[in-house]
Amino acid sequence: MKARIRTALQYAERPALRATARAVVGPRVPAHELRRRPLRYWLPTLLLGAAAACLVASIFLPYWKLTLHAPQYPKGLHVHAYLDRMTGDVAEIDALNHYIGMRRLDEAARLERSLSIIAVSVIALLVAAAVFIHTRFAAYLSLPAALFPAAFLVDLQLWLRHFGTHLDPRAPLSQAIKPFVPPVLGQGFVGQFSTVARVEAGFHLALAATAAIAVGLYFHWRAYRPLAER
Amino acid sequence: MMRNPTAACRWFLAIVSLALMVGGTAVTGCQQQEKVEAPAQVHTVTGLGDDAGKVAQERNLTPHDVVAALKTYMPSGRLDDYVMFASGGHSGQVLVIGVPSMRLLKVIGVFTPEPWQGWGTGSVATEAVLRAGDPSGRKTSWGDTHHPALSETDGAYDGQFLFIGDKANSRLAVIDLRDFETKQILANPLAMSSHGAAFVTPNTDYVVEGGQYATPLGVRYAPIEDYQKSYRGLVTFWKFDRQKGRIDRDKSFAMELPPYWQDLCDAGKLESDGWVFCNSFNTEMATGGIEKNQPPFEAGVSQRDMDYLHIINLKRAAEVAAAGKVETVNGFRYIPLQTSIAEQLLYFAPEPKSPHGVDVTPGGEYLVVAGKLDPHVTVYSMAKIKDAIAKQSFEKKDPYGVPLLKFDDVKEVQVELGLGPLHTQFDAQGYAYTTLFLDSAVARWSLGGAYQSKHSDPPWKLLTKLPVHYNVGHLAAAEGDTTTPNGKYLVAMDKWSIDRFQNVGPLLPQNFQLIDISQPGDRLQLLYDMPIGIGEPHYAQIVKADKLHSWEAYPEVGWDPHQQAKHASATVIGKERVERKGNRVEVWMTAVRSHFTPEHVEIRKGDHVVWHITNVERARDATHGFALPYYNINLSLEPGETDTIEFDADRDGAFSFYCSEFCSALHLEMAGYMLVKP
Ligand SMILES: [Cu+2]
Numbered sequence: 001m002k003a004r005i006r007t008a009l010q011y012a013e014r015p016a017l018r019a020t021a022r023a024v025v026g027p028r029v030p031a032h033e034l035r036r037r038p039l040r041y042w043l044p045t046l047l048l049g050a051a052a053a054c055l056v057a058s059i060f061l062p063y064w065k066l067t068l069h070a071p072q073y074p075k076g077l078h079v080h081a082y083l084d085r086m087t088g089d090v091a092e093i094d095a096l097n098h099y100i101g102m103r104r105l106d107e108a109a110r111l112e113r114s115l116s117i118i119a120v121s122v123i124a125l126l127v128a129a130a131v132f133i134h135t136r137f138a139a140y141l142s143l144p145a146a147l148f149p150a151a152f153l154v155d156l157q158l159w160l161r162h163f164g165t166h167l168d169p170r171a172p173l174s175q176a177i178k179p180f181v182p183p184v185l186g187q188g189f190v191g192q193f194s195t196v197a198r199v200e201a202g203f204h205l206a207l208a209a210t211a212a213i214a215v216g217l218y219f220h221w222r223a224y225r226p227l228a229e230r
Numbered sequence: 231m232m233r234n235p236t237a238a239c240r241w242f243l244a245i246v247s248l249a250l251m252v253g254g255t256a257v258t259g260c261q262q263q264e265k266v267e268a269p270a271q272v273h274t275v276t277g278l279g280d281d282a283g284k285v286a287q288e289r290n291l292t293p294h295d296v297v298a299a300l301k302t303y304m305p306s307g308r309l310d311d312y313v314m315f316a317s318g319g320h321s322g323q324v325l326v327i328g329v330p331s332m333r334l335l336k337v338i339g340v341f342t343p344e345p346w347q348g349w350g351t352g353s354v355a356t357e358a359v360l361r362a363g364d365p366s367g368r369k370t371s372w373g374d375t376h377h378p379a380l381s382e383t384d385g386a387y388d389g390q391f392l393f394i395g396d397k398a399n400s401r402l403a404v405i406d407l408r409d410f411e412t413k414q415i416l417a418n419p420l421a422m423s424s425h426g427a428a429f430v431t432p433n434t435d436y437v438v439e440g441g442q443y444a445t446p447l448g449v450r451y452a453p454i455e456d457y458q459k460s461y462r463g464l465v466t467f468w469k470f471d472r473q474k475g476r477i478d479r480d481k482s483f484a485m486e487l488p489p490y491w492q493d494l495c496d497a498g499k500l501e502s503d504g505w506v507f508c509n510s511f512n513t514e515m516a517t518g519g520i521e522k523n524q525p526p527f528e529a530g531v532s533q534r535d536m537d538y539l540h541i542i543n544l545k546r547a548a549e550v551a552a553a554g555k556v557e558t559v560n561g562f563r564y565i566p567l568q569t570s571i572a573e574q575l576l577y578f579a580p581e582p583k584s585p586h587g588v589d590v591t592p593g594g595e596y597l598v599v600a601g602k603l604d605p606h607v608t609v610y611s612m613a614k615i616k617d618a619i620a621k622q623s624f625e626k627k628d629p630y631g632v633p634l635l636k637f638d639d640v641k642e643v644q645v646e647l648g649l650g651p652l653h654t655q656f657d658a659q660g661y662a663y664t665t666l667f668l669d670s671a672v673a674r675w676s677l678g679g680a681y682q683s684k685h686s687d688p689p690w691k692l693l694t695k696l697p698v699h700y701n702v703g704h705l706a707a708a709e710g711d712t713t714t715p716n717g718k719y720l721v722a723m724d725k726w727s728i729d730r731f732q733n734v735g736p737l738l739p740q741n742f743q744l745i746d747i748s749q750p751g752d753r754l755q756l757l758y759d760m761p762i763g764i765g766e767p768h769y770a771q772i773v774k775a776d777k778l779h780s781w782e783a784y785p786e787v788g789w790d791p792h793q794q795a796k797h798a799s800a801t802v803i804g805k806e807r808v809e810r811k812g813n814r815v816e817v818w819m820t821a822v823r824s825h826f827t828p829e830h831v832e833i834r835k836g837d838h839v840v841w842h843i844t845n846v847e848r849a850r851d852a853t854h855g856f857a858l859p860y861y862n863i864n865l866s867l868e869p870g871e872t873d874t875i876e877f878d879a880d881r882d883g884a885f886s887f888y889c890s891e892f893c894s895a896l897h898l899e900m901a902g903y904m905l906v907k908p
Contacts, residue, residue: 092849095823099896172824172896 026134027227040223045131047216048142054209055124055145059083059117061202063152064184068093070193079105080200081156083116100191101171108159123148127213134224139217146213149206153199157184298757301746304331312708314721314772315378315392316742319765322373324394324405329708329719329772332744332760340403340412341373341396345864348855349412352863354874355792356412363415365399366449374398377428377494377769381472385432385499385594385713389777391475393437395427402427402439402468406475408781409791409868414476419560420447420484421464426495426508430470432713436544437477438497439466440508444489448559457517458629463487464564465495465508467544475794483551484564485575488630489515490538491531494587494653497544499713500594502612504545507597509585513537513628532603536637537585538578538628539599541615547575571631577619578628580637582608587653587704591662592713593680596642600651600664607651607664607675609690611642643690647673652703653769655710657717657747660684661693663710665702665722671695672705672722672745674754685750694752698743699759701726706770707747716774720745723767731761739763742770782850784870797872799842803827810837815879817841821854821867821889824896831904835882844872855890858904864890882908 029041062080069076077089077096086105094104123144130138165179173191182188188195199207286296304310310328313335318325322341327334339349339356341363350360350371364370373396381391392405400418405411418424418439426440441464446452452460469481490510498505516530524530547565550556550573556563570576581588582601589598597610618639625636650668657663660681664673674696678689687693702724707717724741731739739761746755784791788800801807801818806827809816815837820827821844833839845854845867856865856873860881865873889900 095847095849099824172899 024135024137025132026137026224028134029224029227033227040219044216044220044223047212047219048127048131048138051142051145051209051212051216052124052127054205054212055120055127055148058202058205058209059120061205062087062200063202063206064156065198065200066182067196067198068193069196070191082202083120084113099171099173100177101168101174102163103166103168108163109155112155120148124209127209134220134227138220142213142217146210149203149210152203152206153184160184294755298755301755302330302332302744302758304328304333309775311775312719312772313775313778314706314770315380316706316723316762316767316770317375317378317394319740319762319767320372320374321765322375322396323764324375324378324392325762325764325767325770326410327742327760327770328775329721330744330757332742332758334760336410337764338405338410338412340375340394340405341401341415342371346866347411348864348866348873351865352858352861352875352877353865354876355790359412359415359792363399363401363403363417365401365417370399372398373401375765375768376425378771379428379430379437380771380773381434381470382430382432382712383434387709387712387771387773387777388434389773389779390472391434391470393428393430395424395439397423397425397427397442400424400439400441402437402477404470404475404477406794407778408794409784410780411791413792413794416468416477416479418464418466418484419562420449420564421445421466422449424464424466425493426465429495429497429506431497431506431544432499432503434470434472436482436497436548437468437470438495438506438508439468440495441465441487441492443491444512447486447564454517454519457489458515461489462567463490463492463510465492465506465540465542467506467547479562482563483547483556484562485542485547485570486564486567487540487576488513488567488628488632492540493585496588496590496597496711498590498594498612499592502590502594502597504543505612506542506544507588507590508540508542509537509581509588509599510540511537511584532584535583536580537583537601538632538634539581539585539588539597539610541577541579541619541635543575546573550575567630567632571633574619576632577615577635578632579610579615579635579640580625582606586651589654589656589711591677591681592656592715594713595680596677598654598662598664600654602650602652602667605649605651606644606646607654607662608644609642610640614640614642643678645675645690645692647675647692648695653705655705655707655717655720656715657707657710657720658684658715659750661747661750663705663707663720663747665705666695667701667703667725669695670700670702670724671697672702672720672754674747674752687751694754696745696754696756698722698724698745698756699726699730699741700724700728704769706772708772709774711771717772718746718748719772720747721770721772723770725766727759727761730759734763740766742767783848783852784868787846787848787870788844788872789870791868791871797842797844799874800844800872801842802844803846808832814838814840819843821845821856821900822847823852823854823894824889824900826856826887826889826900826902829902831902832907833879833904834907835879837879837906838876839879840874840876842872842874843867845869852893853891854893854900856887857890858885858887860885866891879906882906 062082064081066079067076079088090105126141127145130141160182164181185197310331312329314327314329316325324338326336339347343350345351349356375394376397378394380387394403400421400423402416403412404414406413422445423442424439425442429438444461444463446460447462466484468477471478491512493509495508512531514533518527520526555569581599582604584603585599585601587600599608618635624633648666648669650666652665652667654662654664660677661674674693676687676691682689702722704723707720709715710717722743727738727741742760744758788797790797806820807818815833847869852869854867885904
């Protein structure tokens with residue numbers, strides 16, 4: 001693959017384009033150098049590859065879990081949020097939420113949920129592509145993936161704020177329960193319920209991807225910068 | 231690239247710190263979670279402290295009492311090891327009781343309307359079950375439930391179904407233990423009364439209903455003077471279709487018997503598989519008539535020293551019935567008495583006078599008969615019975631030609647226990663337990679033969695008698711009438727309680743007494759008294775709780791419990807509607823915490839109303855009621871259930887309907903109006 005990119009660059013017809021392309025993809029590793037220090041060059045590739053793999057795997061796992069505790073639910077009520085759907089006691093929580101005029105959980109983050117699988121696949125592909133780029137553009141390509149966990153939490157918190165502060169004033173308990181902002185992580189309280197929100201395996205994988213990208217880019221910088229300066 | 235190392239370092243650090251920040255928050259979240267879900271610390275009692283001693287002293291409790299309390303007390307949330315299904319006697323219902331706590335868990339509506347369960351209070355489906363069991367078409371609103379029988383597989387309880395008989399009207403009911411609701415009631419087309427229901431064969435192929443007072447077959451008139459010619463006894467074998475969860479009436483059949491008063495029955499198992507045994511009394515064929523200077527029944531039926539144990543070859547009887555050697559009355563098949571004799575289906579053996587129970591040992595080797603006016607239990611050997619039948623060794627024949635086996639040929643042993651022996655149960659230690667009505671006691675005695683090795687006592691011997699309070703009828707040991715008794719507990723079902731409870735007027739509660747039978751030899755301990763204030767229970771069965779697998783909610787929204795399938799008229803949120811066709815109005819309603827939809831149902835006087843309500847809840851215990859005053863309607867809509875009511879709106883008015891289960895904080899607000907315009 002790397003050899004093919006190099007060939008494509010060598011045979012690029014227009015010199016200007018060729019120069020720009022070289023500036024983006026960066027220097028290639030000479031064969032003798034790769035033989036001499038394989039770990040130095042394979043490490044960033046492996047880490048970035050692992051990051052992409054983690055992101056793709058996270059699609060199949062829940063990202064976030066909300067547990068509601070109340071005396072009359074001895075086993076608690078649980079909602080698991082995947083990137084594209086929610087599972088668990090959604091119906092029961094919707095039934096309870098109608099008392100305070102909260103909208104149905106199904107109405108939250110519809111756009112995000114419809115795009116999330118494609119979006120995460122794309123940003124994982126960008127990380128994979130960064131393996132072949134030996135300049136700072138590798139960092140630019142990895143950035144969406146690195147920021148994804150934070151973006152997920154921020155978006156979720158915004159939706160929680162939106163849901164908690166846009167309660168139907170005609171709901172049965174609208175006088176008793178004032179608008180509130182459920183915390184995206186940690187403990188909250190509403191009525192007789194205490195809620196605990198925590199991130200789940202999918203999120204942990206995305207977070208591992210962020211860490212792998214950070215470390216991978218460090219080794220990337222260490223490996224390819226000397227080549228560029230030569 | 232990366233010409234400026236400082237810049238490169240900067241974004242690297244930015245990403246790492248972002249990662250740490252997010253990770254840190256996540257970890258904090260996890261810790262909070264653990265704090266909430268950490269299990270409460272369990273303190274194990276190692277010795278009773280001063281507090282316990284003080285309480286025992288203040289409450290005047292002996293060490294024996296304290297031990298009994300410790301054996302039965304259930305901390306909140308702890309579940310019982312066993313569940314007892316007891317007949318509810320005159321209530322017509324079945325009682326469900328936890329053992330050893332003796333907590334009443336449920337009263338299942340069977341032969342009598344039960345408003346809480348919406349049983350016979352307007353629901354079309356439950357009315358249909360009740361009305362199908364009306365003898366002679368008269369609306370019957372009670373039953374005298376006697377003997378519950380759990381369904382069995384290979385002679386052991388399987389926890390799937392429960393059957394119970396109504397002595398008063400000769401009826402049988404089928405209860406599905408997935409939802410603890412009655413699914414079928416059948417009236418016996420031939421008999422007026424039956425005492426020996428229900429007993430099941432080892433794989434629940436048949437449910438046995440023994441008779442009681444002889445009457446002309448088919449519920450009709452014949453002069454009492456023609457008793458011997460026209461009156462008949464009966465035993466009925468109801469064919470159970472486990473797949474459908476229903477008795478198949480067309481595949482069921484009965485056997486005509488002499489007009490003795492048949493009593494309790496039991497099905498053979500293992501050694502005696504394929505056989506059924508029933509007791510009888512009044513082989514004197516006394517007809518009473520105290521006012522005509524004839525001996526009253528109580529004297530007339532007690533003249534002879536021996537009555538007849540009925541020994542029935544059910545396996546062969548089923549073949550004879552299948553071969554069409556039957557007659558029918560009221561569309562129901564029965565094998566005529568002379569056919570039974572000719573086909574060698576029926577034998578009698580002498581049994582000591584006026585017996586009550588005939589109980590088969592766990593391995594099926596012996597039958598234990600308690601002759602209530604004889605101080606012994608008589609143990610019959612199945613091997614000897616088979617032998618005597620094979621040799622055709624008969625004493626004589628009864629007046630109808632039924633061969634009578636010789637007592638000494640078939641008797642294994644007689645064990646003297648005391649006065650008024652009635653019923654016998656078994657445990658896993660090779661002991662038998664027999665109630666002594668007149669002695670007000672439960673006797674423990676040792677079995678011999680195959681059971682000798684299970685205990686270290688001499689065979690066939692009375693070991694101890696435990697006083698009970700008072701006049702004990704049946705008893706139930708844990709799984710004590712199956713092939714696998716595992717009894718740690720026994721419940722004595724006392725007919726009189728006299729001084730055991732607070733006086734609640736002249737009609738006293740019955741008394742269920744829990745007894746610990748886990749220790750060998752003469753050690754039995756009375757643990758607990760449970761008053762029953764709803765009727766006079768007869769028999770009960772105790773099953774291991776882990777054999778019951780009932781639903782927590784109906785499997786899907788829109789469930790019809792009476793078909794155990796999706797209801798044809800179920801509806802979902804958003805599809806509620808009222809449709810009119812002429813003067814027929816059909817309503818599809820949903821119920822959810824805390825509203826019905828629609829809340830206004832507008833009709834006209836004279837309309838015929840068909841009204842379906844679906845409880846769309848999935849949460850456990852989120853049951854809604856539906857009470858419609860003046861129209862005598864109350865439904866119980868359990869999570870997922872759809873039920874239908876149907877009535878003529880013959881009275882105008884604004885009728886407020888409401889949810890009659892306290893379902894939520896806004897339960898009172900769960901209401902609506904049926905507006906019937908004049
Ligand atoms: Cu309700």
